[in-house]
Amino acid sequence: MRNLIRIVLEGAFSNFKRIFFAKDRVTDMELRNAILNGEVVPDPKVAEKACIGCGxxxxxxxxxxxxxxxxxxxxxxxxxxxxxxxxxxxxxxxxxxxxxxxxxxxxxxxxxxxxxxxxxxxxxxxxxxxxxxxxxxxxxxxxxxxxxxxxxxxxxxxxxxx
Amino acid sequence: MGIKSFSRKRAIHIMLVYTGGCNGCDIEIVNAVLSPKYDIEQYNVFLTWNPREADILVVTGPVTRFNEDPLIKIYESIPDPKLVVAAGACAVMGGVYKNIHGDIPSEEIMGPVDNVIPVDAKIPGCAVRPKDILSGVVASLPVLLDK
Structure with a gap:
């Protein structure tokens, strides 16, 4: 009975942490904010400084x-x-x-x-x-x-x- | 704001259509939609298989002759307003399949998607980057809602 109560309390506590403090979150929050603010730009394709311009x-x-x-x-x-x-x-x-x-x-x-x-x-x-x-x-x-x-x-x- | 636009804002549905090609873009798009890291559902965008409830049609691959009629049928059965996104190098400009027979003209590739149905957004890349898909789809949401 004591074990059962412990399992219930531990589960409730970990769910509390997940819901209110975003524990175990894997979503990329940096990317999310960048997308919502419209800051995502395409990655650079050419390194302009290191290029030797040979064509x-x-x-x-x-x-x-x-x-x-x-x-x-x-x-x-x-x-x-x-x-x-x-x-x-x-x-x-x-x-x-x-x-x-x-x-x-x-x-x-x-x-x-x-x-x-x-x-x-x-x-x-x-x-x-x-x-x-x-x-x-x-x-x-x-x-x-x-x-x-x-x-x-x-x-x-x-x-x-x- | 009517009930229709209110509810559409909370559940944008994208439909993925594969029209030939190598499936790399499909894997990338489905991963971007479903995986916990990129998770497109946090922006209220969901994946569907039913054209009648879709808002955005995402087309990957060069359109093969066999796939042309089904693609047009799917496009016509999506209710207005609708957006079409061509994702990946094949859908945008034919990719490696455009010149599949070298200099001999090919009857098998009807693409790129632009030739078959009107395209609103083009996402380049081989395969497309999840970041590009996400930012493209999220940036096109206001366009869809204002339509």
Whole structure:
């Protein structure tokens, strides 16, 4: 009998906590508030700072969803190379084939997270000026395959120094 | 506020129609509706299978030739006011199925949904993000209630 009363009281107490103090709640309250206030914006698809502006993603995109848009002021990256444009991804045309992600030289040549991603590029901390000086460590035929889509081949200048 | 709009505000029903494709978006949408984390029912939005009680029609997939007539029938049997949401890359622009035979024109894909029925909202993504579905549906509720 005492056990029974204990079970009833414990159940009542845990239900009290659930109802009045929202214990065990799994709903994402941050997301709920953001949705009700209309603050949800699409995730960023392009990391504008880490991008090297080679135009490979726009050339390789099978649906033409990526357009290169001109920067207001071009940025010096390395000798003989300035970043003048960055890609812009139109999600309504994108089929998420990840070609842009896989062809991005920052990912394909240097092994860092790609600066374009069809879903969410995330936060990148890549120093582009240092990255370009690093030697490339992938096979020759793969480099040739990637380089046919690049509009600026300066990124391949260190390929012999491996 | 009439009884109709009063009660509609408390129970928006969405109906999910699958028209070909890979089912990824259906899984994502049903998870967004039912799972405790995203939980669309907290915004008074419910899932239904009956077109006569639905307010929002959510279409996923490129519309195959086999599915075109059923989709139009479902669309016509939903009472006004109604909204149509095309969810996922296939429903928005044909996705990977649009050019399924390469350069040879395909008679099997009638989509995207825009070609078959009028679309009010488009949600891109492959598969669609639950966050996008939720914010899209919740943002379209005032549109539906004012219609």
């Amino acid at each position: 490979g993603c726009a050339n390789v995109c099978p649906t033409g969803a990526i357009e290169m848009k001109k920067l207001n002021s071009s940025e010096w990256l390395a000798v003989g190379w300035a970043k003048t444009e960055i890609p812009e991804l139109n999600s309504l045309k994108c089929v998420n084939c990840y070609h842009c992600h896989d062809f991005c030289p920052v990912y394909a040549l240097f092994g860092e997270p790609a600066t374009i991603h069809p879903n969410d590029v995330g936060e990148l901390e890549v120093n582009v000026n240092d990255l370009i000086e690093e030697p490339i460590k992938i096979s020759e035929d793969k480099i040739n395959y990637i380089s046919q889509y690049l509009s600026d081949k300066t990124v391949l200048k260190n390929k012999k120094s491996k």
